[in-house]
Amino acid sequence: MSINTPKPSRPSKTMADASAQTTDDPLANDEDRFFQLIEQLPMVAVQGYDRERxxxxxxxxxxxxxxxxxxxxLGRRLEDLIIPHRMRDEVIEAHRVWLAEGVAIPSAELELRHRDGHTVPVYSSHVLLRQASGACEMFCIDVCLQEQKRAEQKLVRQAHYDGLTGLPNRFSMEQELACRITRAGNEGQRLALLFIDLDEFKLINDTLGHDLGDQLLQAVAARLALVVGPPNWLSHFGGDEFVAILADVDGRPEVEGFLQSLRDQFADCLVVDGVDYALSASIGVSLFPDDGRDSRSLMGAADAAMHQAKARGRDGYCFFSQAISDQLHRHQKVVTLIRQGLERDWFQLYYQPQVDLRSGRIRSCEALLRCFPAEGGAVSPAEFIPVAEKSGLIREIGQWVLQQACQQLAQWQTTPLAGLRVDINVSANQLIKQRFDDQVLEVTRQFGIPLKQLGLELTEHEMMSSQDAEMAQLHRLYNAGGHIAIDDFGSGYSSLVYLRRLPLCTLKIDRLFLQNALGNDADMAILEAIIQVGHRLGLTVLVEGVETAEQDRLVRDLGCDAAQGFYYALPMPADELVAFLATTTGADWSAFR
Structure with missing residues (x-):
């Protein structure tokens, strides 16, 4: 093949021209087919240049x-067409060396120039042909990479940016934070990390729908971006959480001023489709290098401070402190203790009798969980139960309690304690995350226990905040003969009207009502009203926390059906309960004191 400068029209022949020409020369036909091919390649640019380019x-x-x-x-130089100015001298020299010394131009990805000035990504290869006459022709074969680059950029953006808000995502934030920590450490600067969590946002998604929730997140992101601009940095961490990095801060006062600017963004309602929505946020703050010298420790500190801000009542901020650090370490220690306790049988059920105030008999008791680690001592339920709730371990604990209580009831079936009811405490987590009703029915069948002998206690808050699915489980157990009690009544919503909608057998009045009633006429009136309403609804009314003879007389005078407290008996292991009941069965309670 020969392409010479005097014949520029030959290579640029169109397919129609080639197909119209007929010849008996096989080489000419092959040449025609070759030119047809390279003319029709859609994204492979082929250019020929003489020795002057x-x-x-x-x-x-x-x-x-x-x-x-x-x-x-045609006729114009390579460097005047598609070579960016910064590459001009380099290309001319490379072409000269190739002609003079035979050093080929290597194939490479390049950014070449389009006629309108923008650059085009290509993979460029080069071929040098020397003719018998001594003429040299260079051919450039450039494969356009625009589509590949667009796809790569899209993947990179998806990997680094949140598709909903357009903000950098968690992955990008972690990379940026690591870089900023290194820079701040090298330059002796301080930075602040803000963990921003919208308050009660899950309720919006659950009640108003995720589409509206997404629109609100977009609106929040836009407002936060008004405050968190360069050199600071904002990301959508995920869900309803945002993270901001404040660069080169002087100290806490400067950060507090910035926090107030952030909170001001939530002062006015967000408007979506003409409807106002009031949102607030809880913000946790950690400082570099005070609270950590790496991304993980700073993020953990800011997250812990954010949860502390929520615990204080939401719509506020909290700086990480040593007290929070100590609380975190203790929390993790208790989580480990719970896991080990379940594996190593450190847990034990204690039973506190519940007294029928009319007959003086004990027909039921509450199973209370205790933990005795192998190294000695005991861990208070007031400490490990809240940790179990937060960590989700309450579901494993609840399953263990259910199994142990039913196993104990099965062992008592051939003793004088047959028929005794054992009440266990149930967490809302068990109803939400598990088919708790199926579990109860299966375990009672497994141990041959009548369902009525297993009482289920839920706190007032858990009962009244239960969704339809959880409430349906309770109704199923109630209709099957289960005994369900609302625990600590009076400590939460105290909605008497709501009681008639619940599948209840017993109303357990919180101990605080009893303690306050003796010295306060208003509390006395409320306590009396609760008892009367409970009776009108056909419920058994039990008062917790009876500790003195005076309190015992009061609950009797008010017409309570049953009582529980240290005045009657302390919680005790199963074997001690057997001995205790053996001395009290059938007797009037006053004779036991």
């Missing part, structure tokens, strides 16, 4: 990729 061939793809027609390109 003037264009002698320019296929259709070159026009599509670089914007110049063949007529515009």
């Amino acid at each position: 003037r264009v002698i061939y320019w296929n259709q793809a070159s026009t599509r990729i670089y914007g110049y027609s063949a007529d515009e390109a």
Whole structure:
């Protein structure tokens, strides 16, 4: 094949021209087919240049990729067409060396220039042909990479940016934080990390729908971005959480001023489709290097401070402190203790009798969980139960309690304690995350226990905040003969009207009502009203926390059905309960004191 400067029209022949020409020369036909091929390659630009780098061939793809027609390109130099100015001298020198010394130009990805000035990514290869006459022609074969680059950029953006808000995502935030920590450490600067969590946002998604929730997140992101601009940095961490990095801060006062600006963004309602929505946020703050010297420790500190802000009542901020650090370490220690306790049988059920105030008999007791680690001592339920709730371990504990209580009831079936009811405490977590009703029915069947002998106690808060699915489980157990009690009544919503909608057998009045009633007429009136309403609804009314003879007389005078407290008996292990009941069965309670 020979392409010479005097014949520029030969290589640029169109397919129609080639197909119209007929010849008996096989080589000519092969040449025609070759030119038809390279003319039709859609995204492979092929250009020919003479030894002065003037264009002698320019296929259709070159026009599509670089914007110049063949007529515009022919005769012009390579460096005047598609070589960016910064590469001009380098390309000229590389071409000279190739001609003079035979050092080929290597193939590479390049950013070449389009006619309108923007750059085009290509993979460029080069071929040098020397003719018998001594003429040299260089051919450039440029594969356009625009689509690949767009796809790569899209993947990179998806990997680094949140598709909903357009903000950098968690992955990008972690990379940025690591870089900023390194820079701050090298330059002796301080930075602040803000963990921003919207308050009660799950309720919005659950009640108003995720579409509205997404629109609100977009609106929040836009407002936060008004405050968190360069050199600071904002990201959407995920869900309803945002993270901001404040660069080169002087100290806590400066950060507090910034926090107030953030909170001001939530002072006015967000408007979506003409409807106002009031939102607030809880913000946790950690400082570098005070609270940590790496990303993980700073994030953990800011997250812990945010949860502390929520615990204080939400719509506020909290700086990480040593007290929070100590609380975190203790929390993790208790989580470990709970896991080990379940594996190593450190847990034990204690039973506190519940007294029928009319007959003096004990027909039921409450199972209370205790923990005795192998190294000695005991861990208070007031400490490990809240940790179990937060960590989700309450579901495993609840399953263990259910199994142990039913096993104990099964052992008592052939003793005088047959028929005794054992009440266990149930967490709302068990109803939400598990098919608790199925578990109860299965375990009672497994141990041959009548369902009525297993009482289930839920706190007032858990009962009244239960959703329809959880409430349906309770109704199923109630209808099957289960005994369900509302525990600590009076400590939460205290909605007497709501009681008639619940599947209840017993109303357990919180101990605080009893303690306050003796010295306060208003509390006395409320306590009396609760008892009367409970009776009108057909419920058994039990008062907790009876500790003195005076309190015992009061609950009797008010007509309570049952009572529980240290005045009657302390919680005790199963074997002690057997001995205790053996001395009290059938006797009037006053004779036991």
